[in-house]
Amino acid sequence: MRLTLHTDYALRTLLYMGLHADRRVSIQEIADAYDISENHLVKVIHRLSRLGLIDARRGRGGGLVLAHAPEDIRIGDVVRKTEDNMRLVSCEPANPEGAGCILSDMCKLRGALAQALDAFMKVLDETTLADLLPDHDRHMLLARLPGPASDDPIRRV
Secondary structure, eight states, X not given: OOOOHHHHHHHHHHHXXXXXXXXXXXXXXXXXXXXXXXXXXXXXXXXXXHTTSEEEEOSTTOEEEESSOXXXXXXXXXXXXXXXXXXXXXXXXXXXXXXXXXXXXXXXXXXXXXXXHHHHHXXXXXXXXXXXXXHHHHHHHHHHSOSOSTTOHHHHO
């Protein structure tokens, strides 16, 4: 299974926000931290906001913050909500014009891939954002990401 860039950026955004859960962060800050396009990130933020995963506010005192505690955000839910198509292969029956697969009615590949996808999603369903933010690694992760150091007591050490 390969995730789209949209889902990748959504997960990175949630991770960054989870690391900085004590304050609001900006889109520019996240884009700089991961060296990704701010324009693309705006689309990701908009979707995460519409899904109710983050609270986005404009203006003075604005910024982004998680809408739920990290332990309440399941990674499987995020992937399902940000991926447009979870199919691993496009198994379409052959049609009179010759398009599609001539083996689709007897092929067992689709079933095997469905089982593999179920196993993949089971792991993600059992994983929360909090699981990806262990306290003992937090200071190392923060040291690698740019951002205000004074807001985080761990970072000042």
